[in-house]
Amino acid sequence: MPRPVRGARGAARTSFGRLLPAVPVVLAVLAALTAGCQAEDRDEDEGRSPFTGRPAEGGARVLAVKVDNAPQARPHTGLGEADLVYVEQVEAGLSRLVAVYADRLPDRVGPVRSARESDFELLAQFDEPALAYSGVQSRLRDEVADARLIPVSPDTAPDAYLRDPERAAPHNLYARPAAVLDAAPEAGEAGDIGFAFGEPPGEGGTRVDRHRVDYPNATFDFTWSEAADGTPGWQVAMDGTPVPGVAPATVVVQEVTVRDSEYGDSLGNVTPYTETVGSGDAVVLRDGQAFEAEWERRGERSGTEFTTPDGDPLRFATGQVWVVYAAA
Incomplete structure (x- = not known):
């Protein structure tokens, strides 16, 4: 589907010379209108979560949790409190979730599983969020260290995790969100990730x-x-x-390129x-x-x-x- 051309220039240039005396006035009016619209947008967005559009105080730090989604991992815990849930494909055509929290923190989230290479690109937009995950394969450890996030695993913060004795491993590891954020005091705050909230389009x-x-x-x-x-x-x-x-x-169903990586199970x-x-x-x-x-x-x-x-x-x-x- 072709994308629309935005901000096209040069239209009706043959008439531009005759309009020069009015240009300063027009620009001044446009600047005032633009400033007014931007001020209204800021007023509407102020005090609201950039992830959900709900009322929010601001300053909340971002936590992403890598959630197991194998059939044995269900039912999940803490998904209902997430601001955002991303669904991505993993090995063997199965799926895994990335649950993102800022406004509300449940007591625990899980089951927690390992991160994937795709997560580092996805989470970079959150400006160094804390990431709760169970680990990664050895070849990915350098990429975790270089990623724009703060990794918090059971190895680095054992008190931020617990095992449910009534569930079988590896589908029994849960994160304590508040404890994960305590272990990542420099985690970034919730900010604009491109979403807009409001009334639906009038048609279409x-x-x-x-x-x-x-x-x-x-x-x-x-x-x-x-x-x-x-x-x-x-x-x-x-x-x-x-x-x-x-x-x-x-719910956004986003069509993306899904290709093979250099890694496997x-x-x-x-x-x-x-x-x-x-x-x-x-x-x-x-x-x-x-x-x-x-x-x-x-x-x-x-x-x-x-x-x-x-x-x-x-x-x-x-x-x-x-x-x-x-x-x-």
């Missing part, structure tokens, strides 16, 4: 009751409910099993690498509707912006956001 949406995303060996269903746990949202089901206590207000499965810098198409689910969208992330330090096909910001509904990375 399609009413949908359910949307499915298929991975080679995993499925995600999002079903619209007017009263999911008391709040309208998208009921989540993984591999056909509903996820209790989780109903994101917005002990069974010989190649680890996929999900490219989150670039641009492409997306579907944004909100308010029981699906909207065609385009996404762009210019670099690792940049957030991801979502726009309508006409180039206008596509605003999310206030509340939890899920971003599902789907192979383009």
Whole structure:
């Protein structure tokens, strides 16, 4: 899908010479209007989370947790309190989650599993968040050290984790979010990652009751409910099993490049690498509707912006956001 040309110059240049006397006045008016709009935007955003659009005090530090999503890891703990949940493909066509917290910290989150190379690019936009994870393979340790995040594993902060004796290893490791952040006092604060919140586009949406995303060996269903746990949202089901206590207000199905990395698991499965810098198409689910969208992330330090096909910001509904990375 071709992207719209923004800020095009040179239109009607043949008339420009005759308009020169009015240019200073026009520029002054435009500057005043722009300043007014920016001030209104700042007023609207002030006191709200850049991740959910909910009222927030600001200054909250960011914690990302790498969450196991094998069938044996379910049901999860702490997903309902996450501001953001990213879904990514891992070995053998399975999936794993990255849950991001700032506004609300549950007592524990998990089960926690190992990080992947893709996570370092994804999390760079959060400006050095704390990362709770169970470890990485030896060849990735240098990349963890160089990544723009603060790694906190059971090896470096054992008191920030616990094992559930009623569950089988390795699906029984849980993080204590407050303790993880105590072990990462320099973790970055929540800031702009490109999201916009507000009313949906006036047109272009399609009413949908359910949307499915298929991975080679995993499925995600999002079903619209007017009263999911008391709040309208998208009921989540993984591999056909509903996820209790989780109903994101917005679900983004983002088409990305998923390629082989240089790494793999002990069974010989190649680890996929999900490219989150670039641009492409997306579907944004909100308010029981699906909207065609385009996404762009210019670099690792940049957030991801979502726009309508006409180039206008596509605003999310206030509340939890899920971003599902789907192979383009």
